[in-house]
Amino acid sequence: MMLEQKATITSHQKIAPRVFLMAFASPQMAAQASPGQFVHLKPSAPGPLLLRRPFSINRVEGKNIFIMYRVVGRGTSLISSLPKGTEIDVLGPLGNGFEISRKYQEHVLLAGGMGLAPMQFLAGRLKAMKLESRFFYGCSCKKELLPCPTPGKVIATDDGSCGHKGFVTDAFLSRIDKFKKPVVYACGPWPMLRRTALICRQHHIDCQVSLEAFMACGVGACQGCVVKGVKEYVTVCRQGPVFDSREIDWEQESGL
Numbered sequence: 563m564m565l566e567q568k569a570t571i572t573s574h575q576k577i578a579p580r581v582f583l584m585a586f587a588s589p590q591m592a593a594q595a596s597p598g599q600f601v602h603l604k605p606s607a608p609g610p611l612l613l614r615r616p617f618s619i620n621r622v623e624g625k626n627i628f629i630m631y632r633v634v635g636r637g638t639s640l641i642s643s644l645p646k647g648t649e650i651d652v653l654g655p656l657g658n659g660f661e662i663s664r665k666y667q668e669h670v671l672l673a674g675g676m677g678l679a680p681m682q683f684l685a686g687r688l689k690a691m692k693l694e695s696r697f698f699y700g701c702s703c704k705k706e707l708l709p710c711p712t713p714g715k716v717i718a719t720d721d722g723s724c725g726h727k728g729f730v731t732d733a734f735l736s737r738i739d740k741f742k743k744p745v746v747y748a749c750g751p752w753p754m755l756r757r758t759a760l761i762c763r764q765h766h767i768d769c770q771v772s773l774e775a776f777m778a779c780g781v782g783a784c785q786g787c788v789v790k791g792v793k794e795y796v797t798v799c800r801q802g803p804v805f806d807s808r809e810i811d812w813e814q815e816s817g818l
């Protein structure tokens with residue numbers, strides 16, 4: 563059940579250049595949240611930010627919900643200035659989240675850049691369910707690597723300054739024959755998701771992608787976040803953000 567409430571920031575720190583990790587207390591949301599879902603938030607105090615901003619749930623610890631975000635514009639810059647103890651206005655948990663099924667033998671996670679944000683929660687849930695998982699994380703260079711505690715992950719950097727040289731999708735493709743009855747979960751920029759979807763289609767692998775879009779209401783009312791599906795337009799906030807990669811029309815340009 564979606565909740566709208568004021569929550570107190572319990573920790574807020576910079577973890578990399580322009581990247582912050584924030585926790586806020588919400589026992590009810592924490593109890594309900596599942597990997598791949600997101601929260602929509604803005605400062606409680608009246609100010610310049612009228613619309614909420616969407617952020618994936620990075621993990622849940624006790625009553626705390628964590629988000630990990632990059633400062634890219636006015637909203638994230640304002641949110642990054644809020645100290646511990648401040649109240650924020652939160653709507654969540656929103657969206658559908660990843661579907662986890664025991665019918666697969668290996669659960670393969672692909673994260674590109676800030677697409678790492680929801681994957682820690684997913685990796686933790688898979689581990690708690692004692693499911694076999696593989697983690698691939700890619701970014702442009704070593705300097706952009708974000709803290710990711712998951713052991714045994716494969717790192718890829720575009721310039722080769724750390725781990726596999728090339729895109730995270732190449733690192734995944736180079737190991738694809740080793741996976742037994744896999745499913746893929748991917749989050750990252752549109753071109754990475756498109757490439758992942760194509761690889762999975764060619765290898766007959768089920769694939770779930772977490773999409774991003776500009777959002778206003780966050781609950782399916784404004785049609786602001788629609789993307790083209792193969793059959794019909796879909797709302798990322800309500801029908802997603804996680805989709806079966808076969809449902810999306812990958813020929814369209816991302817609006818972001």
Ligand SMILES: Cc1cc2nc3c(=O)[nH]c(=O)nc-3n(C[C@H](O)[C@H](O)[C@H](O)COP(=O)(O)OP(=O)(O)OC[C@H]3O[C@@H](n4cnc5c(N)ncnc54)[C@H](O)[C@@H]3O)c2cc1C
Pocket residue numbers: 600615616617618619629630631632633634635636637638639676679680773774775776777803818
């Ligand atoms: C379901 C969902 C989950 C998300 N989870 C995270 C997360 O965990 N961590 C994180 O850092 N970001 C996440 N985002 C993106 C985040 O919401 C945007 O970066 C943020 O709303 C930008 O707000 P702003 O006011 O700072 O930027 P604006 O001033 O609105 O825009 C500044 C720049 O950011 C780009 N931008 C705006 N919105 C998005 C977007 N939705 N995705 C990508 N680029 C955008 C614009 O193209 C523009 O170049 C998520 C988005 C969605 C839809």
Ligand code: FES
Pocket residue numbers: 776777778779780781782783784785786787788797798799800
């Ligand atoms: S943001 Fe309003 S319908 Fe998705």
